[in-house]
Amino acid sequence: MKANWIVLAGTLVLASACSVLMGQEKEDRTLLSQQQMTAIINEVSGERAMHHVQELVPYQFVRPTSEYQSHFREAEAMARMAKEYGFSNVAIEDYPTGQTWQPTVGELWTSSPKNSKIYDIHDIPESLASTNANGDISGDLVSVGQGAAADFAGKDVKGKFVLSLAPSGLAAIYGRAAAAGAIGVVGISAIGAGDRAVDYPNAVVWTTVVAQPNTAAWAVSPKVARELETMLNRGQKVTMRSITKSEQVPNKQEIVHAEIPGDGSTTQEVAIGGHLFESYIKQGANDDSSGCALTLEIGRAYLKLIAEGKLPRPKRTINFQWVQEISGTNAWFNAHPDKQKVIIGDLNFDMEALRLSQSRSFWILQRTPDTFPSYINDIAQSPMEYIAEVSRERVRYRATGYGASQPVESPNGSTDAFYIKVDKHYGSSDHVTYMQHGIPAVMFITWPDMWYHSSQDTPDKQDPTQYKRAAAVGTASLMALASGTDEMAARILSENIGRGLARMGESHTKGLGYMADATDAASLTDGYKEARIAVLHQAEVEKGVVTSASVLWTNADSGKQKTSAFLPLIDQRATELLSEVKAAYQLQALQRGVPAAEPVMTAQEKEAANLMVEGVARPGGLGGPGGGGGGGQRGAAPTGPQLPQEMNAEFAILLGKHKTALEIRDFLSGEFTPLPLADLMAVLHARETAGTVKLTVKAETPAKTGKAGKRASK
Known part of the structure; x- marks a missing residue:
């Protein structure tokens, strides 16, 4: 009996475990x-x-x-x-x-108030920012605070080292210092600021500076920068010595x-x-x-x-x-x-x-x-x-x-x-x-x-x-x-369709939130417009996702045929979500005691809908599919009005997509959060003046229905 009970108990435990695994197989699928x-x-x-x-x-x-x-x-x-x-x-x-430069010797010292080695590149390779520096140079240290142009005013830095605690990076500060006759810069880097500077005060952040002859730039830790600043604040004379040797390789x-x-x-x-x-x-x-x-x-x-x-x-x-x-x-x-x-x-x-x-x-x-x-x-x-x-x-x-x-x-x-x-x-x-x-x-x-x-x-x-x-x-x-099998292609497409529904739901929720947050009739109508834009935008994205999956089939034409069947179904989803958006709009209007009037295009929107935007090629190009860095293109940042930083990479790509100003605005608003059209137009006009964007009025065409008609009737 005891043995039989043990067997029975083991069977029950195994059955229970299998039951859980079967449940997990359905839920935890890949x-x-x-x-x-x-x-x-x-x-x-x-x-x-x-x-x-x-x-x-x-x-x-x-x-x-x-x-x-x-x-x-x-x-x-x-x-x-x-x-x-x-x-x-x-x-x-x-x-x-x-050719490039490779440092072989790098030492940063204080000669006064005491003789002390601060850094050696064989201990901390990141400390020498000017990897092309050569020489044995010495000079007094002068604080320039945050390193802005105003911080240099009235200070004699010629033949001296400057100390900056600015988190804006060494390169700009070195440029100002060198122009004023300084022989060296000692400072921290942006990535070493904020919480990192508090939690890890000894970290030296890698940065690079192209130095002029007989000058040097050193990256120091927040702790070292504060210690040097403290000595200067006490009225002590601080003399720096930089010993560097780099070879061209x-x-x-x-x-x-x-x-x-x-x-x-x-x-x-x-x-x-x-x-x-x-x-x-x-x-x-x-x-x-x-x-x-x-x-x-x-x-x-x-x-x-x-x-x-x-x-x-x-x-x-x-x-x-x-x-x-x-x-x-x-x-x-x-x-x-x-x-x-x-x-x-x-x-x-x-x-x-x-x-x-x-x-x-x-x-x-x-x-x-x-x-x-x-x-x-x-x-x-x-x-x-x-x-x-x-x-x-x-x-x-x-x-x-x-x-x-x-x-x-x-x-x-x-x-x-x-x-x-x-x-x-x-x-x-x-x-x-x-x-x-x-x-x-x-x-x-x-x-x-x-x-x-x-x-x-x-x-x-x-x-x-x-x-x-x-x-x-x-x-x-x-x-x-x-994998490369048609079976896996179909599984991936199914994943795209299912997860795409969730993403459309997220855009729907985002749009409903715009209306719920409205404080008056005007902002409610604007929220309704933005909710529609969010849903329509995500629908276009999901159609692009499904279309892209056609490449996964062993026969590309077959893949296109299979994926295209889902495109009208995604449009149907969008139509249903838009109906819910409209119902929510009417409910919000009723609660506020305002009319749920269908919005119409403003004069500014009509003008933007008729304005074609083209990026003007320049060194580095316009990016291409996928864009540049998270904050936009590499290279010199444009001056003048700016979009929110998270939009810049997409904006750079959209400049090459042959879109109108209103289409660009709606795309960015749909992907991120509502972008005031006036803000976009300010950026476009500033860049037109700078010669990096070309704006042209579209040739008049007969009125037509479709996507543009949807936007105009909102």
Whole structure:
């Protein structure tokens, strides 16, 4: 009886566990089977990824000039490990780009009030901002406060060093100081300000300054800057001494490339990677040796699971790219123009595996911008949410015991929660470069990063558990992207359709909020207009997402036929949501005792609807699909009126889309929050005056129905 009872009890427990797993199978689904996800979770190793990053940047160092004559240590390490793991076609590619400077000696001292070495670049490589500086120079220190032009007024800085605590960056302050005859600048950087300066006062943030002969620029920590300022405030004479030596060396783009080959059934390929370099002076365990270490582990695990028969061999060849950020990706595409034609998607990993609780961070998926709607976002979001769900304790499953249903943790890692966030597009990494080549791409990134671009971006801040979780997400995403089967194409399309409905619901909720927040009849009518714009905008984005998925079918024409069938259904969704928006408008009007009049176009809107906007090409171009950095284009910032910073990257792209001013305004309002038309027109007219935008009145055409008619009748 006792033995039989034990058997029966065990059977009941097993049945209960299976019941829970069956429930989770429905809820915690991804594009892969649960069996495949479990195989991935079991194989990916946070420890191996940590080992990779420790091979790449065990500590920050002054690069010997000999590396410029051969290969950099990081490139050789990546290539060696990729070969050992069984990657194919592993190669280090070099593309010469002229000459650059590499510091070999750098010391910053105070000669008075006491003789003390503050920094040596062999201790803190980031401290020397002017990497082209040469000389042994000394001078008294003068504080210029925030370093603005007014702060220099009345101060004799000729032949002296200036101290600035401005978080606006050293380059501008150095320019003012050098123009006034100063021989050196000592200051902090913007990224080292704010909470980071309080929590990590000893961090020195990497920055670069092109110095004139016999001058130098030094980046110091907030603590050192305050100590120097305190001495000056006490009336002490502070004398600085800078000893620097830099050598000119041959510059290059160095790229490590490796592959997991497809089965030969398709010419399509995919890409994954991170930037191995971000300037050769600055090194960072998190930014971005971590992305390279992680994607190397993703490839290793994928190859092993294929060999064991736990995952199918991909049909699409996978390109692993470990590059100099942005410029290296461009160099590779320039050298391999055929790749732009065959790569259909890219997964970019930039800054991974920080200890999230220690850095107060989230692991974030940055989606493609609305100007580049794509199927690829949902490929990445699906396993990301799965790993987050199975990694947390869910009280509704506690009948079988407390804890996560499928813990994703490493032996030497933390048990931190897996804080994730799916966010809007932000640029400033290699995913933008892929989009500028017409290839959809997403970025995974950890933010905030308390040690970003600083002397404290070292491996001890990283967490094998977060590496393991990110590797599980990356491997699952990569398998779905590289699969190449019609079955997976249909699954991805279904994911796009389902998640697209949720995104349309979010735009609907946003629009309803505009009306709920109205304070009078005029703002209620404006809220109604903005609600319609939000819904219509998202509907167009979702149609773009579905259309983009056609490339996933083995027969592209068949894919177009299959995806196009859903476009009118999305329009139907939008029509239904607009009906709800109208009903909510009428309810809000009734509650306020005002008429629910249908809005009409204002004179300003009519004028904007008739004004074509074209960007004028200039050095650096207008961006292209996917835009530039998160804050707009690289290079000199435009002067005059500005849009909200989060809109600038999309605005730069829209300038090349042959749209009217009103269409640009509605697009930005739909993607973000309502943008006053007057604000946009002020920016457009200012840029027209500057010669970067051309505004032309449309030729009159007969009235027509359709999208424009919808906008006019609101």
